[in-house]
Amino acid sequence: MSDTYLSLVPHDPHWHPDEPAAAAAVNVARGLFPQAEHVAVESEEGVTFFDAGANTESVHCPFCGGDIEEWWGGAMDQAFAAGFADLSVTTPCCHKPASLNDLRYVWPAAFGVCALTVVNPGVTSLASEQLRAIEQAMRSPLKAIWQRL
Numbered sequence: 600m601s602d603t604y605l606s607l608v609p610h611d612p613h614w615h616p617d618e619p620a621a622a623a624a625v626n627v628a629r630g631l632f633p634q635a636e637h638v639a640v641e642s643e644e645g646v647t648f649f650d651a652g653a654n655t656e657s658v659h660c661p662f663c664g665g666d667i668e669e670w671w672g673g674a675m676d677q678a679f680a681a682g683f684a685d686l687s688v689t690t691p692c693c694h695k696p697a698s699l700n701d702l703r704y705v706w707p708a709a710f711g712v713c714a715l716t717v718v719n720p721g722v723t724s725l726a727s728e729q730l731r732a733i734e735q736a737m738r739s740p741l742k743a744i745w746q747r748l
């Protein structure tokens with residue numbers, strides 16, 4: 600038996616919905632996933648990295664496509680030490696300003712202060728209309744991160 604977690608993370612890593620928007624998004628998600636065990640907007644103490652929990656992560660530069668996985672580990676450690684307050688970095692390959700949130704993660708990943716979490720939604724993918732319905736209720740574009748434990 601494994602558990603599936605779907606986390607919907609706002610695009611802006613510092614943004615969180617107000618209570619009515621969070622409640623509306625939870626209602627929409629409950630309607631879309633009636634079999635889900637748990638649906639809630641969970642707020643974190645600070646900016647948190649949400650990812651698929653895979654052992655191997657592959658990270659590429661959004662500008663030149665270079666493999667920056669080795670550099671990324673150090674950049675994440677530094678940003679983590681500062682509580683992810685500042686996600687700005689300079690890419691090691693082509694020396695361009697970027698955000699850790701905008702790198703090309705092969706496994707979907709996102710930074711955020713909150714996520715709408717659906718535990719065992721009963722499906723393994725999200726249709727774009729479903730995502731849009733939740734985004735409209737939440738009033739923010741969202742990144743969908745699937746985690747299977």
Ligand SMILES: [Zn+2]
Pocket residue numbers: 660661662663664665690691692693694
């Ligand atoms: Zn590059």
